[in-house]
Amino acid sequence: MPELPEVETIVCELCPLTVGRGITDIEVLWPGSIAGATPEEFAARLVGRTIDGLTRRAKFLLFHLTGGDVLLVHLRMTGRLVLRSRGAAEERFAKVIIGLEGDEELRFTDIRKFGRLQLATAEEVVDLLGSLGPEPLAEEFGVAELKRALGKRKAPLKSLLLNQTLLAGVGNIYADEALFLAGLNPQRRPRSLSEVEWQGLHAGIRRALQAGIEDRGTTFSDFRDGRGRPGNHQDSLSVYRRTGQACPRCGGTIARTVISGRGTHFCPSCQV
DNA sequence: TTCGTCCTGGTA
DNA sequence: TACCAGGACGAA
Known part of the structure:
Protein backbone atom coordinates (compact mmCIF):
# COMPACT_ATOMS: atom_id res chain seq x y z
CA MET A 1 0.00 0.00 0.00
CA GLY A 130 -6.75 21.81 2.58
CA SER A 131 -7.64 19.43 5.38
CA LEU A 132 -4.32 17.55 5.30
CA GLY A 133 -2.02 17.81 8.28
CA PRO A 134 1.64 18.84 8.16
CA GLU A 135 4.32 16.96 6.22
CA PRO A 136 6.31 15.00 8.82
CA LEU A 137 9.56 15.23 6.82
CA ALA A 138 9.37 18.98 6.33
CA GLU A 139 12.30 20.85 7.84
CA GLU A 140 9.99 22.96 9.99
CA PHE A 141 8.20 19.93 11.41
CA GLY A 142 9.61 19.69 14.92
CA VAL A 143 8.55 18.11 18.20
CA ALA A 144 6.40 21.16 18.94
CA GLU A 145 4.50 20.71 15.65
CA LEU A 146 3.93 17.03 16.45
CA LYS A 147 2.58 17.89 19.88
CA ARG A 148 0.36 20.54 18.37
CA ALA A 149 -1.02 18.01 15.87
CA LEU A 150 -1.70 15.11 18.26
CA GLY A 151 -1.37 16.43 21.78
CA LYS A 152 -5.00 17.20 22.57
CA ARG A 153 -6.43 14.02 21.06
CA LYS A 154 -7.70 11.15 23.17
CA ALA A 155 -7.44 8.26 20.69
CA PRO A 156 -4.59 5.70 20.71
CA LEU A 157 -1.36 6.87 19.06
CA LYS A 158 -1.79 4.30 16.31
CA SER A 159 -5.15 5.78 15.26
CA LEU A 160 -3.80 9.32 15.38
CA LEU A 161 -0.80 8.54 13.18
CA LEU A 162 -3.15 7.21 10.49
CA ASN A 163 -5.34 10.33 10.55
CA GLN A 164 -4.33 12.36 7.49
CA THR A 165 -5.88 15.55 8.83
CA LEU A 166 -3.45 15.46 11.78
CA LEU A 167 -0.31 14.22 10.03
CA ALA A 168 0.05 13.69 6.29
CA GLY A 169 1.43 10.60 4.60
CA VAL A 170 1.77 7.99 7.35
CA GLY A 171 -0.07 4.73 6.71
CA ASN A 172 -0.31 1.39 8.45
CA ILE A 173 3.21 0.14 7.77
CA TYR A 174 5.11 3.26 8.83
CA ALA A 175 2.81 3.95 11.78
CA ASP A 176 3.74 0.56 13.27
CA GLU A 177 7.43 1.04 12.47
CA ALA A 178 7.49 4.58 13.90
CA LEU A 179 5.91 3.44 17.18
CA PHE A 180 8.43 0.60 17.39
CA LEU A 181 11.36 2.96 16.86
CA ALA A 182 9.91 5.23 19.54
CA GLY A 183 9.44 2.31 21.96
CA LEU A 184 5.80 3.29 22.43
CA ASN A 185 2.85 0.95 22.73
CA PRO A 186 0.31 1.68 19.94
CA GLN A 187 -2.46 1.95 22.55
CA ARG A 188 -0.76 4.82 24.40
CA ARG A 189 -2.65 8.12 24.50
CA PRO A 190 -0.98 11.49 23.85
CA ARG A 191 -1.59 12.91 27.32
CA SER A 192 0.44 10.09 28.86
CA LEU A 193 3.60 10.95 26.91
CA SER A 194 6.61 12.51 28.62
CA GLU A 195 8.72 15.13 26.85
CA VAL A 196 11.36 12.49 26.10
CA GLU A 197 8.69 10.21 24.62
CA TRP A 198 7.41 13.02 22.37
CA GLN A 199 10.95 13.48 21.12
CA GLY A 200 11.21 9.74 20.54
CA LEU A 201 7.95 9.66 18.63
CA HIS A 202 9.00 12.59 16.47
CA ALA A 203 12.33 10.92 15.68
CA GLY A 204 10.65 7.55 15.13
CA ILE A 205 8.18 8.90 12.59
CA ARG A 206 10.90 10.66 10.62
CA ARG A 207 13.37 7.77 10.78
CA ALA A 208 10.74 5.24 9.71
CA LEU A 209 9.69 7.35 6.71
CA GLN A 210 13.27 8.23 5.76
CA ALA A 211 14.32 4.58 5.86
CA GLY A 212 11.42 3.69 3.58
CA ILE A 213 12.48 6.33 1.07
CA GLU A 214 16.11 5.20 1.17
CA ASP A 215 14.97 1.65 0.34
CA ARG A 216 12.69 2.92 -2.43
CA GLY A 217 9.52 1.80 -0.69
CA THR A 218 7.99 -1.33 0.77
CA THR A 219 6.63 -4.05 -1.53
CA PHE A 220 4.65 -6.97 -0.16
CA SER A 221 2.77 -7.61 -3.34
CA ASP A 222 1.46 -4.49 -5.02
CA PHE A 223 3.79 -1.51 -4.81
CA ARG A 224 5.91 -0.70 -7.86
CA ASP A 225 7.97 2.41 -8.59
CA GLY A 226 7.56 4.61 -11.66
CA ARG A 227 9.41 2.06 -13.77
CA GLY A 228 7.56 -0.97 -12.46
CA ARG A 229 10.21 -2.17 -10.01
CA PRO A 230 9.44 -3.34 -6.44
CA GLY A 231 10.87 -1.61 -3.37
CA ASN A 232 13.30 -3.11 -0.84
CA HIS A 233 12.13 -1.90 2.53
CA GLN A 234 10.02 -4.99 3.31
CA ASP A 235 13.30 -6.74 4.24
CA SER A 236 14.17 -4.10 6.82
CA LEU A 237 10.89 -3.75 8.71
CA SER A 238 11.09 -4.38 12.45
CA VAL A 239 7.50 -5.25 13.36
CA TYR A 240 5.07 -4.82 10.46
CA ARG A 241 3.82 -8.26 9.36
CA ARG A 242 6.37 -9.93 11.63
CA THR A 243 3.89 -11.45 14.08
CA GLY A 244 5.50 -14.26 16.10
CA GLN A 245 9.03 -13.31 15.10
CA ALA A 246 11.72 -12.10 17.49
CA CYS A 247 11.87 -8.39 18.27
CA PRO A 248 15.11 -7.01 16.76
CA ARG A 249 15.62 -4.84 19.85
CA CYS A 250 14.86 -7.05 22.86
CA GLY A 251 14.24 -10.53 21.50
CA GLY A 252 10.63 -10.56 22.65
CA THR A 253 7.88 -11.89 20.41
CA ILE A 254 6.17 -9.52 17.99
CA ALA A 255 2.41 -9.43 18.61
CA ARG A 256 -0.52 -8.40 16.45
CA THR A 257 -3.68 -6.65 17.53
CA VAL A 258 -6.38 -4.57 15.85
CA ILE A 259 -6.69 -0.83 16.52
CA SER A 260 -9.26 1.26 14.63
CA GLY A 261 -9.89 -1.76 12.45
CA ARG A 262 -6.27 -1.90 11.30
CA GLY A 263 -3.79 -4.68 11.88
CA THR A 264 -1.21 -3.38 14.37
CA HIS A 265 2.16 -5.02 14.98
CA PHE A 266 4.32 -4.29 18.01
CA CYS A 267 6.65 -5.75 20.62
CA PRO A 268 4.79 -6.01 23.96
CA SER A 269 8.12 -6.28 25.79
CA CYS A 270 9.86 -3.09 24.70
CA GLN A 271 6.98 -0.95 23.46
CA VAL A 272 5.47 0.24 26.70
C1' DT B 1 -14.77 8.64 17.45
C1' DT B 2 -15.87 4.32 15.45
C1' DC B 3 -17.58 1.56 11.88
C1' DG B 4 -19.14 0.18 7.27
C1' DT B 5 -18.13 0.66 2.53
C1' DC B 6 -15.72 0.24 -1.60
C1' DC B 7 -12.88 -3.83 -4.14
C1' DT B 8 -10.50 -8.31 -5.55
C1' DG B 9 -6.32 -11.43 -5.39
C1' DG B 10 -4.31 -14.40 -2.32
C1' DT B 11 -4.50 -17.57 1.42
C1' DA B 12 -6.19 -20.71 4.99
C1' DT C 1 -15.32 -21.29 0.04
C1' DA C 2 -14.87 -17.78 3.29
C1' DC C 3 -12.09 -14.46 4.90
C1' DC C 4 -8.35 -11.08 5.07
C1' DA C 5 -5.63 -6.98 3.62
C1' DG C 6 -6.47 -1.43 4.36
C1' DG C 7 -6.83 4.38 2.55
C1' DA C 8 -10.22 7.51 2.86
C1' DC C 9 -14.78 8.96 3.29
C1' DG C 10 -19.49 9.24 4.96
C1' DA C 11 -22.75 7.84 8.35
C1' DA C 12 -24.05 6.77 12.98
Missing part, protein backbone atom coordinates in the same frame (compact mmCIF):
# COMPACT_ATOMS: atom_id res chain seq x y z
CA PRO A 2 1.61 3.21 -1.10
CA GLU A 3 2.33 5.57 1.77
CA LEU A 4 4.53 8.66 1.87
CA PRO A 5 7.83 6.84 1.06
CA GLU A 6 6.30 4.88 -1.81
CA VAL A 7 4.67 7.96 -3.35
CA GLU A 8 7.90 9.92 -2.89
CA THR A 9 9.79 7.14 -4.68
CA ILE A 10 7.42 7.29 -7.65
CA VAL A 11 7.55 11.09 -7.80
CA CYS A 12 11.36 11.17 -7.73
CA GLU A 13 11.48 8.54 -10.45
CA LEU A 14 8.84 10.04 -12.74
CA CYS A 15 9.79 13.70 -12.31
CA PRO A 16 12.72 13.75 -14.76
CA LEU A 17 10.91 11.33 -17.07
CA THR A 18 7.63 13.22 -17.46
CA VAL A 19 8.20 16.93 -16.77
CA GLY A 20 8.30 18.94 -19.98
CA ARG A 21 6.36 16.36 -21.94
CA GLY A 22 3.00 16.93 -23.57
CA ILE A 23 -0.08 14.76 -23.12
CA THR A 24 -1.19 13.42 -26.49
CA ASP A 25 -4.10 11.12 -25.68
CA ILE A 26 -6.10 9.61 -22.84
CA GLU A 27 -7.68 6.19 -22.63
CA VAL A 28 -10.05 5.50 -19.75
CA LEU A 29 -10.64 1.78 -19.32
CA TRP A 30 -12.48 2.09 -15.99
CA PRO A 31 -14.48 5.33 -15.57
CA GLY A 32 -14.71 4.79 -11.82
CA SER A 33 -11.02 5.69 -11.51
CA ILE A 34 -11.81 9.26 -12.58
CA ALA A 35 -13.22 11.54 -9.89
CA GLY A 36 -15.19 14.70 -10.53
CA ALA A 37 -15.56 14.42 -14.30
CA THR A 38 -16.72 12.12 -17.07
CA PRO A 39 -13.97 10.31 -18.96
CA GLU A 40 -14.71 12.55 -21.95
CA GLU A 41 -14.34 15.76 -19.94
CA PHE A 42 -11.23 14.40 -18.29
CA ALA A 43 -9.60 13.59 -21.63
CA ALA A 44 -10.66 16.86 -23.24
CA ARG A 45 -9.07 18.91 -20.47
CA LEU A 46 -5.83 16.92 -20.43
CA VAL A 47 -4.95 16.38 -24.06
CA GLY A 48 -2.67 19.10 -25.39
CA ARG A 49 -1.40 20.10 -21.94
CA THR A 50 2.24 19.85 -20.93
CA ILE A 51 3.44 18.52 -17.59
CA ASP A 52 5.22 21.46 -15.95
CA GLY A 53 6.04 19.78 -12.67
CA LEU A 54 5.45 16.76 -10.48
CA THR A 55 5.28 16.98 -6.69
CA ARG A 56 3.94 15.07 -3.70
CA ARG A 57 1.60 16.16 -0.92
CA ALA A 58 0.76 13.48 1.67
CA LYS A 59 0.00 10.38 -0.43
CA PHE A 60 -1.07 12.39 -3.48
CA LEU A 61 0.93 12.81 -6.67
CA LEU A 62 0.40 16.24 -8.22
CA PHE A 63 1.06 16.68 -11.93
CA HIS A 64 1.20 20.45 -12.51
CA LEU A 65 0.00 21.28 -16.01
CA THR A 66 0.40 24.26 -18.29
CA GLY A 67 -2.41 26.71 -17.62
CA GLY A 68 -2.42 26.01 -13.88
CA ASP A 69 -4.55 22.89 -13.62
CA VAL A 70 -3.32 19.97 -11.53
CA LEU A 71 -3.82 16.26 -12.07
CA LEU A 72 -4.16 14.68 -8.64
CA VAL A 73 -3.44 10.95 -8.36
CA HIS A 74 -4.10 8.90 -5.23
CA LEU A 75 -3.03 5.26 -5.41
CA ARG A 76 -4.91 4.15 -2.27
CA MET A 77 -4.27 0.42 -1.79
CA THR A 78 -3.16 -1.18 -5.03
CA GLY A 79 -2.77 1.65 -7.50
CA ARG A 80 0.35 1.87 -9.64
CA LEU A 81 1.60 4.59 -11.96
CA VAL A 82 4.21 3.24 -14.32
CA LEU A 83 5.87 4.72 -17.40
CA ARG A 84 6.00 2.26 -20.30
CA SER A 85 6.77 2.45 -23.99
CA ARG A 86 3.65 2.34 -26.09
CA GLY A 87 4.46 -1.04 -27.53
CA ALA A 88 4.95 -2.74 -24.15
CA ALA A 89 2.56 -5.53 -23.24
CA GLU A 90 -0.62 -4.19 -21.71
CA GLU A 91 -0.81 -4.33 -17.93
CA ARG A 92 -3.49 -6.44 -16.37
CA PHE A 93 -5.81 -4.19 -14.35
CA ALA A 94 -4.95 -1.10 -16.41
CA LYS A 95 -7.54 1.59 -15.71
CA VAL A 96 -6.28 4.81 -17.30
CA ILE A 97 -3.58 5.34 -19.94
CA ILE A 98 -2.01 8.78 -20.34
CA GLY A 99 -0.19 9.01 -23.66
CA LEU A 100 2.90 11.26 -23.71
CA GLU A 101 4.94 12.79 -26.46
CA GLY A 102 7.79 10.51 -27.40
CA ASP A 103 6.20 7.09 -27.69
CA GLU A 104 5.70 6.47 -23.98
CA GLU A 105 2.66 6.41 -21.75
CA LEU A 106 1.82 6.59 -18.07
CA ARG A 107 -0.28 3.59 -17.12
CA PHE A 108 -2.48 3.75 -14.05
CA THR A 109 -3.33 0.23 -12.93
CA ASP A 110 -5.36 -0.71 -9.89
CA ILE A 111 -6.51 -4.17 -8.81
CA ARG A 112 -8.87 -3.03 -6.08
CA LYS A 113 -10.18 0.05 -7.91
CA PHE A 114 -9.79 2.32 -4.87
CA GLY A 115 -7.32 4.70 -6.52
CA ARG A 116 -8.48 7.95 -8.11
CA LEU A 117 -7.36 10.48 -10.70
CA GLN A 118 -8.83 13.96 -10.49
CA LEU A 119 -8.19 17.05 -12.57
CA ALA A 120 -8.53 20.25 -10.57
CA THR A 121 -7.91 23.96 -10.92
CA ALA A 122 -5.36 25.57 -8.64
CA GLU A 123 -8.20 26.84 -6.45
CA GLU A 124 -9.82 23.43 -6.26
CA VAL A 125 -6.51 21.86 -5.22
CA VAL A 126 -6.33 24.18 -2.23
CA ASP A 127 -9.77 22.98 -1.26
CA LEU A 128 -9.15 19.29 -1.94
CA LEU A 129 -5.89 19.17 0.02
Whole structure:
Protein backbone atom coordinates (compact mmCIF):
# COMPACT_ATOMS: atom_id res chain seq x y z
CA MET A 1 0.00 0.00 0.00
CA PRO A 2 1.61 3.21 -1.10
CA GLU A 3 2.33 5.57 1.77
CA LEU A 4 4.53 8.66 1.87
CA PRO A 5 7.83 6.84 1.06
CA GLU A 6 6.30 4.88 -1.81
CA VAL A 7 4.67 7.96 -3.35
CA GLU A 8 7.90 9.92 -2.89
CA THR A 9 9.79 7.14 -4.68
CA ILE A 10 7.42 7.29 -7.65
CA VAL A 11 7.55 11.09 -7.80
CA CYS A 12 11.36 11.17 -7.73
CA GLU A 13 11.48 8.54 -10.45
CA LEU A 14 8.84 10.04 -12.74
CA CYS A 15 9.79 13.70 -12.31
CA PRO A 16 12.72 13.75 -14.76
CA LEU A 17 10.91 11.33 -17.07
CA THR A 18 7.63 13.22 -17.46
CA VAL A 19 8.20 16.93 -16.77
CA GLY A 20 8.30 18.94 -19.98
CA ARG A 21 6.36 16.36 -21.94
CA GLY A 22 3.00 16.93 -23.57
CA ILE A 23 -0.08 14.76 -23.12
CA THR A 24 -1.19 13.42 -26.49
CA ASP A 25 -4.10 11.12 -25.68
CA ILE A 26 -6.10 9.61 -22.84
CA GLU A 27 -7.68 6.19 -22.63
CA VAL A 28 -10.05 5.50 -19.75
CA LEU A 29 -10.64 1.78 -19.32
CA TRP A 30 -12.48 2.09 -15.99
CA PRO A 31 -14.48 5.33 -15.57
CA GLY A 32 -14.71 4.79 -11.82
CA SER A 33 -11.02 5.69 -11.51
CA ILE A 34 -11.81 9.26 -12.58
CA ALA A 35 -13.22 11.54 -9.89
CA GLY A 36 -15.19 14.70 -10.53
CA ALA A 37 -15.56 14.42 -14.30
CA THR A 38 -16.72 12.12 -17.07
CA PRO A 39 -13.97 10.31 -18.96
CA GLU A 40 -14.71 12.55 -21.95
CA GLU A 41 -14.34 15.76 -19.94
CA PHE A 42 -11.23 14.40 -18.29
CA ALA A 43 -9.60 13.59 -21.63
CA ALA A 44 -10.66 16.86 -23.24
CA ARG A 45 -9.07 18.91 -20.47
CA LEU A 46 -5.83 16.92 -20.43
CA VAL A 47 -4.95 16.38 -24.06
CA GLY A 48 -2.67 19.10 -25.39
CA ARG A 49 -1.40 20.10 -21.94
CA THR A 50 2.24 19.85 -20.93
CA ILE A 51 3.44 18.52 -17.59
CA ASP A 52 5.22 21.46 -15.95
CA GLY A 53 6.04 19.78 -12.67
CA LEU A 54 5.45 16.76 -10.48
CA THR A 55 5.28 16.98 -6.69
CA ARG A 56 3.94 15.07 -3.70
CA ARG A 57 1.60 16.16 -0.92
CA ALA A 58 0.76 13.48 1.67
CA LYS A 59 0.00 10.38 -0.43
CA PHE A 60 -1.07 12.39 -3.48
CA LEU A 61 0.93 12.81 -6.67
CA LEU A 62 0.40 16.24 -8.22
CA PHE A 63 1.06 16.68 -11.93
CA HIS A 64 1.20 20.45 -12.51
CA LEU A 65 0.00 21.28 -16.01
CA THR A 66 0.40 24.26 -18.29
CA GLY A 67 -2.41 26.71 -17.62
CA GLY A 68 -2.42 26.01 -13.88
CA ASP A 69 -4.55 22.89 -13.62
CA VAL A 70 -3.32 19.97 -11.53
CA LEU A 71 -3.82 16.26 -12.07
CA LEU A 72 -4.16 14.68 -8.64
CA VAL A 73 -3.44 10.95 -8.36
CA HIS A 74 -4.10 8.90 -5.23
CA LEU A 75 -3.03 5.26 -5.41
CA ARG A 76 -4.91 4.15 -2.27
CA MET A 77 -4.27 0.42 -1.79
CA THR A 78 -3.16 -1.18 -5.03
CA GLY A 79 -2.77 1.65 -7.50
CA ARG A 80 0.35 1.87 -9.64
CA LEU A 81 1.60 4.59 -11.96
CA VAL A 82 4.21 3.24 -14.32
CA LEU A 83 5.87 4.72 -17.40
CA ARG A 84 6.00 2.26 -20.30
CA SER A 85 6.77 2.45 -23.99
CA ARG A 86 3.65 2.34 -26.09
CA GLY A 87 4.46 -1.04 -27.53
CA ALA A 88 4.95 -2.74 -24.15
CA ALA A 89 2.56 -5.53 -23.24
CA GLU A 90 -0.62 -4.19 -21.71
CA GLU A 91 -0.81 -4.33 -17.93
CA ARG A 92 -3.49 -6.44 -16.37
CA PHE A 93 -5.81 -4.19 -14.35
CA ALA A 94 -4.95 -1.10 -16.41
CA LYS A 95 -7.54 1.59 -15.71
CA VAL A 96 -6.28 4.81 -17.30
CA ILE A 97 -3.58 5.34 -19.94
CA ILE A 98 -2.01 8.78 -20.34
CA GLY A 99 -0.19 9.01 -23.66
CA LEU A 100 2.90 11.26 -23.71
CA GLU A 101 4.94 12.79 -26.46
CA GLY A 102 7.79 10.51 -27.40
CA ASP A 103 6.20 7.09 -27.69
CA GLU A 104 5.70 6.47 -23.98
CA GLU A 105 2.66 6.41 -21.75
CA LEU A 106 1.82 6.59 -18.07
CA ARG A 107 -0.28 3.59 -17.12
CA PHE A 108 -2.48 3.75 -14.05
CA THR A 109 -3.33 0.23 -12.93
CA ASP A 110 -5.36 -0.71 -9.89
CA ILE A 111 -6.51 -4.17 -8.81
CA ARG A 112 -8.87 -3.03 -6.08
CA LYS A 113 -10.18 0.05 -7.91
CA PHE A 114 -9.79 2.32 -4.87
CA GLY A 115 -7.32 4.70 -6.52
CA ARG A 116 -8.48 7.95 -8.11
CA LEU A 117 -7.36 10.48 -10.70
CA GLN A 118 -8.83 13.96 -10.49
CA LEU A 119 -8.19 17.05 -12.57
CA ALA A 120 -8.53 20.25 -10.57
CA THR A 121 -7.91 23.96 -10.92
CA ALA A 122 -5.36 25.57 -8.64
CA GLU A 123 -8.20 26.84 -6.45
CA GLU A 124 -9.82 23.43 -6.26
CA VAL A 125 -6.51 21.86 -5.22
CA VAL A 126 -6.33 24.18 -2.23
CA ASP A 127 -9.77 22.98 -1.26
CA LEU A 128 -9.15 19.29 -1.94
CA LEU A 129 -5.89 19.17 0.02
CA GLY A 130 -6.75 21.81 2.58
CA SER A 131 -7.64 19.43 5.38
CA LEU A 132 -4.32 17.55 5.30
CA GLY A 133 -2.02 17.81 8.28
CA PRO A 134 1.64 18.84 8.16
CA GLU A 135 4.32 16.96 6.22
CA PRO A 136 6.31 15.00 8.82
CA LEU A 137 9.56 15.23 6.82
CA ALA A 138 9.37 18.98 6.33
CA GLU A 139 12.30 20.85 7.84
CA GLU A 140 9.99 22.96 9.99
CA PHE A 141 8.20 19.93 11.41
CA GLY A 142 9.61 19.69 14.92
CA VAL A 143 8.55 18.11 18.20
CA ALA A 144 6.40 21.16 18.94
CA GLU A 145 4.50 20.71 15.65
CA LEU A 146 3.93 17.03 16.45
CA LYS A 147 2.58 17.89 19.88
CA ARG A 148 0.36 20.54 18.37
CA ALA A 149 -1.02 18.01 15.87
CA LEU A 150 -1.70 15.11 18.26
CA GLY A 151 -1.37 16.43 21.78
CA LYS A 152 -5.00 17.20 22.57
CA ARG A 153 -6.43 14.02 21.06
CA LYS A 154 -7.70 11.15 23.17
CA ALA A 155 -7.44 8.26 20.69
CA PRO A 156 -4.59 5.70 20.71
CA LEU A 157 -1.36 6.87 19.06
CA LYS A 158 -1.79 4.30 16.31
CA SER A 159 -5.15 5.78 15.26
CA LEU A 160 -3.80 9.32 15.38
CA LEU A 161 -0.80 8.54 13.18
CA LEU A 162 -3.15 7.21 10.49
CA ASN A 163 -5.34 10.33 10.55
CA GLN A 164 -4.33 12.36 7.49
CA THR A 165 -5.88 15.55 8.83
CA LEU A 166 -3.45 15.46 11.78
CA LEU A 167 -0.31 14.22 10.03
CA ALA A 168 0.05 13.69 6.29
CA GLY A 169 1.43 10.60 4.60
CA VAL A 170 1.77 7.99 7.35
CA GLY A 171 -0.07 4.73 6.71
CA ASN A 172 -0.31 1.39 8.45
CA ILE A 173 3.21 0.14 7.77
CA TYR A 174 5.11 3.26 8.83
CA ALA A 175 2.81 3.95 11.78
CA ASP A 176 3.74 0.56 13.27
CA GLU A 177 7.43 1.04 12.47
CA ALA A 178 7.49 4.58 13.90
CA LEU A 179 5.91 3.44 17.18
CA PHE A 180 8.43 0.60 17.39
CA LEU A 181 11.36 2.96 16.86
CA ALA A 182 9.91 5.23 19.54
CA GLY A 183 9.44 2.31 21.96
CA LEU A 184 5.80 3.29 22.43
CA ASN A 185 2.85 0.95 22.73
CA PRO A 186 0.31 1.68 19.94
CA GLN A 187 -2.46 1.95 22.55
CA ARG A 188 -0.76 4.82 24.40
CA ARG A 189 -2.65 8.12 24.50
CA PRO A 190 -0.98 11.49 23.85
CA ARG A 191 -1.59 12.91 27.32
CA SER A 192 0.44 10.09 28.86
CA LEU A 193 3.60 10.95 26.91
CA SER A 194 6.61 12.51 28.62
CA GLU A 195 8.72 15.13 26.85
CA VAL A 196 11.36 12.49 26.10
CA GLU A 197 8.69 10.21 24.62
CA TRP A 198 7.41 13.02 22.37
CA GLN A 199 10.95 13.48 21.12
CA GLY A 200 11.21 9.74 20.54
CA LEU A 201 7.95 9.66 18.63
CA HIS A 202 9.00 12.59 16.47
CA ALA A 203 12.33 10.92 15.68
CA GLY A 204 10.65 7.55 15.13
CA ILE A 205 8.18 8.90 12.59
CA ARG A 206 10.90 10.66 10.62
CA ARG A 207 13.37 7.77 10.78
CA ALA A 208 10.74 5.24 9.71
CA LEU A 209 9.69 7.35 6.71
CA GLN A 210 13.27 8.23 5.76
CA ALA A 211 14.32 4.58 5.86
CA GLY A 212 11.42 3.69 3.58
CA ILE A 213 12.48 6.33 1.07
CA GLU A 214 16.11 5.20 1.17
CA ASP A 215 14.97 1.65 0.34
CA ARG A 216 12.69 2.92 -2.43
CA GLY A 217 9.52 1.80 -0.69
CA THR A 218 7.99 -1.33 0.77
CA THR A 219 6.63 -4.05 -1.53
CA PHE A 220 4.65 -6.97 -0.16
CA SER A 221 2.77 -7.61 -3.34
CA ASP A 222 1.46 -4.49 -5.02
CA PHE A 223 3.79 -1.51 -4.81
CA ARG A 224 5.91 -0.70 -7.86
CA ASP A 225 7.97 2.41 -8.59
CA GLY A 226 7.56 4.61 -11.66
CA ARG A 227 9.41 2.06 -13.77
CA GLY A 228 7.56 -0.97 -12.46
CA ARG A 229 10.21 -2.17 -10.01
CA PRO A 230 9.44 -3.34 -6.44
CA GLY A 231 10.87 -1.61 -3.37
CA ASN A 232 13.30 -3.11 -0.84
CA HIS A 233 12.13 -1.90 2.53
CA GLN A 234 10.02 -4.99 3.31
CA ASP A 235 13.30 -6.74 4.24
CA SER A 236 14.17 -4.10 6.82
CA LEU A 237 10.89 -3.75 8.71
CA SER A 238 11.09 -4.38 12.45
CA VAL A 239 7.50 -5.25 13.36
CA TYR A 240 5.07 -4.82 10.46
CA ARG A 241 3.82 -8.26 9.36
CA ARG A 242 6.37 -9.93 11.63
CA THR A 243 3.89 -11.45 14.08
CA GLY A 244 5.50 -14.26 16.10
CA GLN A 245 9.03 -13.31 15.10
CA ALA A 246 11.72 -12.10 17.49
CA CYS A 247 11.87 -8.39 18.27
CA PRO A 248 15.11 -7.01 16.76
CA ARG A 249 15.62 -4.84 19.85
CA CYS A 250 14.86 -7.05 22.86
CA GLY A 251 14.24 -10.53 21.50
CA GLY A 252 10.63 -10.56 22.65
CA THR A 253 7.88 -11.89 20.41
CA ILE A 254 6.17 -9.52 17.99
CA ALA A 255 2.41 -9.43 18.61
CA ARG A 256 -0.52 -8.40 16.45
CA THR A 257 -3.68 -6.65 17.53
CA VAL A 258 -6.38 -4.57 15.85
CA ILE A 259 -6.69 -0.83 16.52
CA SER A 260 -9.26 1.26 14.63
CA GLY A 261 -9.89 -1.76 12.45
CA ARG A 262 -6.27 -1.90 11.30
CA GLY A 263 -3.79 -4.68 11.88
CA THR A 264 -1.21 -3.38 14.37
CA HIS A 265 2.16 -5.02 14.98
CA PHE A 266 4.32 -4.29 18.01
CA CYS A 267 6.65 -5.75 20.62
CA PRO A 268 4.79 -6.01 23.96
CA SER A 269 8.12 -6.28 25.79
CA CYS A 270 9.86 -3.09 24.70
CA GLN A 271 6.98 -0.95 23.46
CA VAL A 272 5.47 0.24 26.70
C1' DT B 1 -14.77 8.64 17.45
C1' DT B 2 -15.87 4.32 15.45
C1' DC B 3 -17.58 1.56 11.88
C1' DG B 4 -19.14 0.18 7.27
C1' DT B 5 -18.13 0.66 2.53
C1' DC B 6 -15.72 0.24 -1.60
C1' DC B 7 -12.88 -3.83 -4.14
C1' DT B 8 -10.50 -8.31 -5.55
C1' DG B 9 -6.32 -11.43 -5.39
C1' DG B 10 -4.31 -14.40 -2.32
C1' DT B 11 -4.50 -17.57 1.42
C1' DA B 12 -6.19 -20.71 4.99
C1' DT C 1 -15.32 -21.29 0.04
C1' DA C 2 -14.87 -17.78 3.29
C1' DC C 3 -12.09 -14.46 4.90
C1' DC C 4 -8.35 -11.08 5.07
C1' DA C 5 -5.63 -6.98 3.62
C1' DG C 6 -6.47 -1.43 4.36
C1' DG C 7 -6.83 4.38 2.55
C1' DA C 8 -10.22 7.51 2.86
C1' DC C 9 -14.78 8.96 3.29
C1' DG C 10 -19.49 9.24 4.96
C1' DA C 11 -22.75 7.84 8.35
C1' DA C 12 -24.05 6.77 12.98
